Amino acid sequence: MTVILEQILRRDIGCAAYLVGSEAAGEAAVVDPRIDMVDEIVALAERDGLRIRYIVETHNHADHVSGHHQLAARTGATIAVHEDAGVAYPHLALRDGDELALGEVRLRVIHTPGHRPEHIVLAVIDTSRGDEPWAVLTGDSLFIGDVARPDLAIDGREGADALFDSLHQRLLQLPEGTLVYPGHVSGSLCGRVSNRMTGTTIGFERRFNPALTIDARPAFVEYMNESLPERPPNMARIVELNRSAEPLELRDPAPLDAEAVRRLLDQGARVLDVRSTADFGQEHIPGAIGVPLDGSQFQNRVGLVVPTDVPLVLVADDEAMARRAATMLSVIGLTTIAGYLAGGIAAWRAAGEPLDQIPSMTVQELGAALGRDGAAPQVVDVREAGEWHSGHIPNAVHIPFYRVDERAGEIDPARPVAVICGSGQRSMLAASLLKARGIEDVHNVEGGMTAWHAAGLPTTTD
Known part of the structure; x- marks a missing residue:
């Protein structure tokens, strides 16, 4: 047996x-x-x-x-x-x-x-x-x-x-x-x-x-x-x-052209861009939230930052990626997906719609910028508390990525901002939230604190 x-x-x-x-x-x-x-x-x-x-x-x-x-x-x-x-x-x-x-x-x-x-x-x-x-x-x-x-x-x-x-x-x-x-x-x-x-x-x-x-x-x-x-x-x-007696139905997201996406945005919808961190930083729809589908902790991070009561438009590399994202979002009960941008970001660009970007900077560039009098960027560290206490950049501000939206008012919009995490994924997500809040001069730090430590740059545990 x-x-x-x-x-x-x-x-x-x-x-x-x-x-x-x-x-x-x-x-x-x-x-x-x-x-x-x-x-x-x-x-x-x-x-x-x-x-x-x-x-x-x-x-x-x-x-x-x-x-x-x-x-x-x-x-x-x-x-x-x-x-x-x-x-x-x-x-x-x-x-x-x-x-x-x-x-x-x-x-x-x-x-x-x-x-x-x-x-x-x-x-x-x-x-x-x-x-x-x-x-x-x-x-x-x-x-x-x-x-x-x-x-x-x-x-x-x-x-x-x-x-x-x-x-x-x-x-x-x-x-x-x-x-x-x-x-x-x-x-x-x-x-x-x-x-x-x-x-x-x-x-x-x-x-x-x-x-x-x-x-x-x-x-x-x-x-x-x-x-x-x-x-x-x-x-x-x-x-x-x-607990419900009614089963949740898994549905493929509907394709939407740029005009339909524009109408949805004008009615209060949000964009969830699931492309890679690099592609999102290079160009994205203004106000979009960037969470890479193939990064770590996709569903948990979306669940922490994406509103559950507004329609969502997905931006992906292709239809297969959009369908995969919709399935993964359904797993966490996120059922407000209005559809996905057919043709991806290229279709949005071809329609003459505006695009935004979040530039990246290396840890060496950040270190040099912090040494300049009067023009040093604000460093926002968006890691968890345990990571922060193990070592962070002197004078950085600690705001976990899932608190950035509610605490954006603590950041001076007149000064440049450098957002850093462990590797660069959470920081790009947080940077997208800051951009959506109207803070324009935002940079994502490539490689995060992992690269900062590897470069031998100074940290503190204060």
């Missing part, structure tokens, strides 16, 4: 789903499927001759739209979620200790509140070998080298208190050799996880996971509420989409 346990990864925002079941019985369950994983999961099940009987959600996800509706429609499977989830769709309500049978495989429900009140993990048991779990699908409770953030559904201290019990009284009671497969790897905002590994064990995490080495509840609660990632404003909307 063969137990099947297959991991389906999306590295963009670090999501992991699972296909688990029995080859002998030809039955399987899918755990935490994302909306853009459905085709792949169906193909995997067909390849292995498996009938998907259950679709299990470990909780109402806040970082991505689930594919449970679409997968259920394709397979006839039953959606299962904890009884406290408060969902509006037909489902099997799970309780602590329930088991889902898939031939010789059992999925045992362990209620683990903390990240969210309804959160569960699934212990995977092969009854042909015994009643002891050999693996556990931990969802957003236990990660590799980290545990889940406690502040998304309830007060962070209350969530951390519940998570302490879930970890120490439930998960850490499993045998040390139990394999751990989390719902997230590096890239997720659901924790501080930075590890790109895809599996671990209970014993290894007990010994080396910083959060699990804290045995005192008060110290754990304090630790869990320090240095948490920023909460994107669309998280509440994603939760409601995942």
